[in-house]
Amino acid sequence: MTKPPKYWNKAKKYLSKKDKIMKALIYKYRDKTLTTRKDIFFSLCKSIIGQQISVAAANSVFKKFEKVCNGKINPKIVKKINIQKLKRCGLSRQKAKGIKELSIKFSNKSFNPSLIKKMNDEDAIVYLSSLRQIGRWSAEMILLFTFNRENIWPIQDIGLLRAISNNYKKRYLPPKKFVFFLNKKFSPYCSVATWYLWRSIDNEPIQY
Numbered sequence: 001m002t003k004p005p006k007y008w009n010k011a012k013k014y015l016s017k018k019d020k021i022m023k024a025l026i027y028k029y030r031d032k033t034l035t036t037r038k039d040i041f042f043s044l045c046k047s048i049i050g051q052q053i054s055v056a057a058a059n060s061v062f063k064k065f066e067k068v069c070n071g072k073i074n075p076k077i078v079k080k081i082n083i084q085k086l087k088r089c090g091l092s093r094q095k096a097k098g099i100k101e102l103s104i105k106f107s108n109k110s111f112n113p114s115l116i117k118k119m120n121d122e123d124a125i126v127y128l129s130s131l132r133q134i135g136r137w138s139a140e141m142i143l144l145f146t147f148n149r150e151n152i153w154p155i156q157d158i159g160l161l162r163a164i165s166n167n168y169k170k171r172y173l174p175p176k177k178f179v180f181f182l183n184k185k186f187s188p189y190c191s192v193a194t195w196y197l198w199r200s201i202d203n204e205p206i207q208y
Contacts, residue, residue: 004033005148011189015196018185021167025196032205034195036148040113041106042073043146043208044131047138048098049091055202057090064089065099075106098133105131121149144191145208153183153190159206163197 016023037043049065050058068089069077078099086096105111111131116124121143128139137156143149154160155176164179165172186193198206 002035002038004035005150007150007189008033008192011150011192014189015186015193022186022193022196025167025200029196029199032199034145034148034191034205035207036146037207038146040142040146041075041102043142044102044134044138045073045078045099046208047141048095048102048133050208051095051133051138055206061090065091075103078103079107095133098131101132116143116147121152124149141208144194145206149191151188151190153186153194155179155183157194159198159201160194163201167197167200 012026016026045065046058046062049062053061065086066073068081068085081100083093083096083100086099087093091099102111106113116127119127124143124147125136125139128134128142129136134142137154140152140154140157144152144154161173161179164170164174164182168174168178168182170178182193183190195205
């Protein structure tokens, strides 16, 4: 893992001034920060595995997937693993196909992750979403965790919505108007706000 993003401390000060609940969360969770693996293939695989299942279930499937890859999750290794073997890890057929196609596109360079660095957030989301099994949520996770983009606000994320409901005493699901209000309030550091809100409902920081 790496050091926190360069903007982290500045963002904490900004958010603490903007919102008293965020200030309390930032004070409470001082032990860890957002980091990056700097390994987009690994993170994309983990993102696909984690779609629409619980964190515990995702961790269980991922451990089996990692074992099948002999601890080395990279395009060359995954490309050699057949669909049936991937499914035996607990992956659905669609997820297995998505990971398999991912390994092929990385291997033949038909997908070039280095291009993302020059893209704005929306263009990067569109580009990432061209991959099988990667939708907006997964693309946002990659921008937040792999590229450490500072203003990602994943409004499709159940954890974020639950954390907003808990911390701001709103019903679940929280009103869209309020979610967009917080988006505007926390910009340009929504990623940092998201991370602290997640932290409030999970003992261990999420990592993709």
